[in-house]
Amino acid sequence: MYRWIACAALALAACAVQAQPALTPPDELVKIVMLEVADIIAKDKQLKDGDRAKTIALIEEKALPHFNFLGMTALAVGPAWQKATPEQKKRLAAEFRDLLVRTYASSLTVFREQNFDFRPLRMKPADTDVTVLVRVLQQGSQPVNIEYDMEKTPRGWKVYDVRVAGISLVVTYRTEFANVVRDKGIDGLVATLAAKNKSLAAAPAGASAGAPPAGTTK
Amino acid sequence: MSGWRATLRAAALAGVLLASAGCATTATDPRDPLEGFNRAMFAFNDGLDEAFVKPVSRAYKAVAPEPLRGMVRNFFSNIDDVFNGANNLLQGKFLDGWTDWFRVIVNTTFGVLGINDVASDMRLEKHNEDFGQTFAVWGVGDGPYLVLPFFGPYTLRDSAGLVLDWELDPVVRARPIALRNTLIGTRFISKRTDFLDASALFEQASLDRYVFLRDAYLQRRRSLIYDGNPPRPPRPQEPQE
Numbered sequence: 001m002y003r004w005i006a007c008a009a010l011a012l013a014a015c016a017v018q019a020q021p022a023l024t025p026p027d028e029l030v031k032i033v034m035l036e037v038a039d040i041i042a043k044d045k046q047l048k049d050g051d052r053a054k055t056i057a058l059i060e061e062k063a064l065p066h067f068n069f070l071g072m073t074a075l076a077v078g079p080a081w082q083k084a085t086p087e088q089k090k091r092l093a094a095e096f097r098d099l100l101v102r103t104y105a106s107s108l109t110v111f112r113e114q115n116f117d118f119r120p121l122r123m124k125p126a127d128t129d130v131t132v133l134v135r136v137l138q139q140g141s142q143p144v145n146i147e148y149d150m151e152k153t154p155r156g157w158k159v160y161d162v163r164v165a166g167i168s169l170v171v172t173y174r175t176e177f178a179n180v181v182r183d184k185g186i187d188g189l190v191a192t193l194a195a196k197n198k199s200l201a202a203a204p205a206g207a208s209a210g211a212p213p214a215g216t217t218k
Numbered sequence: 219m220s221g222w223r224a225t226l227r228a229a230a231l232a233g234v235l236l237a238s239a240g241c242a243t244t245a246t247d248p249r250d251p252l253e254g255f256n257r258a259m260f261a262f263n264d265g266l267d268e269a270f271v272k273p274v275s276r277a278y279k280a281v282a283p284e285p286l287r288g289m290v291r292n293f294f295s296n297i298d299d300v301f302n303g304a305n306n307l308l309q310g311k312f313l314d315g316w317t318d319w320f321r322v323i324v325n326t327t328f329g330v331l332g333i334n335d336v337a338s339d340m341r342l343e344k345h346n347e348d349f350g351q352t353f354a355v356w357g358v359g360d361g362p363y364l365v366l367p368f369f370g371p372y373t374l375r376d377s378a379g380l381v382l383d384w385e386l387d388p389v390v391r392a393r394p395i396a397l398r399n400t401l402i403g404t405r406f407i408s409k410r411t412d413f414l415d416a417s418a419l420f421e422q423a424s425l426d427r428y429v430f431l432r433d434a435y436l437q438r439r440r441s442l443i444y445d446g447n448p449p450r451p452p453r454p455q456e457p458q459e
């Protein structure tokens with residue numbers, strides 16, 4: 001029932017976006033998507049319990065359309081990106097996207113039931129590259145900052161990096177990727193990422209679908 | 219002071235000498251000239267974690283319900299706030315510093331010796347400060363990255379901060395020794411338990427866990443030093459040399 005309403009709402013929203021040329025402001029976009037995802041998780045027992053496949057599907061559907069994975073991969077790969085062929089770039093971005101989604105999926109269950117503090121963004125109309133800050137308030141510990149680096153594109157504002165507690169999803173890979181490229185080349189990096197993704201898909205650590213409810217697997 | 223600490227110092231020193239003697243060639247990152255030594259310490263800590271710390275943390279999580287674990291976490295967090303406040307004052311952040319100390323007063327009294335974080339309910343936000351950050355604010359650079367046995371990732375500056383953190387820590391100064399050891403052990407397991415999910419994520423995400431953890435740690439420290447608002451680095455639009 002809820003999903004049906006959500007679908008209808010989304011369809012309406014899509015129409016609205018098409019009807020008016022103005023793009024949703026980046027901070028507004030982050031707020032809409034995060035609240036929607038948190039809401040869906042809160043109302044779904046399987047998602048709350050950390051059902052991996054379902055969480056990944058949720059991310060794919062709701063969050064990923066707002067990410068620029070080619071841009072993220074370019075930043076993570078660094079100088080070697082320019083030497084990559086278009087085909088290699090495409091494969092790299094696809095594998096990197098997979099890796100981020102798989103790892104990110106398990107962290108979504110961590111952030112459920114939390115209080116989001118959406119910080120208003122002070123931006124000039126001409127800005128095309130901004131950082132949107134969301135703070136996650138937790139009892140008994142320092143609030144955790146989530147920062148979305150976003151750029152303006154004709155298809156709306158797109159995320160090209162995310163920092164959680166100051167740690168960048170993209171920058172953290174730079175040295176690792178550079179090391180692999182130095183030793184094994186771009187194709188080596190593609191192969192390494194593919195192997196990593198395959199092993200993650202085969203043996204999902206942490207919360208997995210169908211785990212006994214005792215929670216001992218964590 | 220204690221024999222254990224002397225052993226630790228000796229081990230660290232021995233490791234540094236070892237690193238400079240033999241494994242220095244593995245270093246490729248200018249921030250990490252002691253990579254050989256650090257990787258050895260990382261493997262040592264990791265072995266200890268897998269064999270002992272992680273199993274105990276999992277058991278603690280399974281046995282103690284979250285409300286109880288929350289009380290343990292809050293108790294130690296309340297002690298930390300004394301030093302969060304001191305460091306904020308030393309860094310010239312007077313409002314934050316007084317907030318931290320007000321948190322201690324509120325949590326120690328109304329929160330019953332700190333086991334309830336009522337101050338956060340009152341929107342008195344918790345901060346994260348230490349002497350390493352204070353030194354950084356005073357202008358001391360990071361120094362080389364350093365993985366300490368038992369303590370994990372640090373930089374040279376933050377290790378110096380750690381010595382002060384540790385010397386002044388009421389938990390470390392608690393006597394009798396049996397009580398002190400129990401407190402240190404409990405706090406350590408409590409913190410490690412909170413980090414179980416995150417460390418699982420790190421294991422999943424990384425290709426080379428040593429490099430991943432190092433780069434994440436250095437970013438995290440930078441963020442903490444600037445209280446979550448480090449200057450935004452310019453985006454390398456077209457990645458190039």
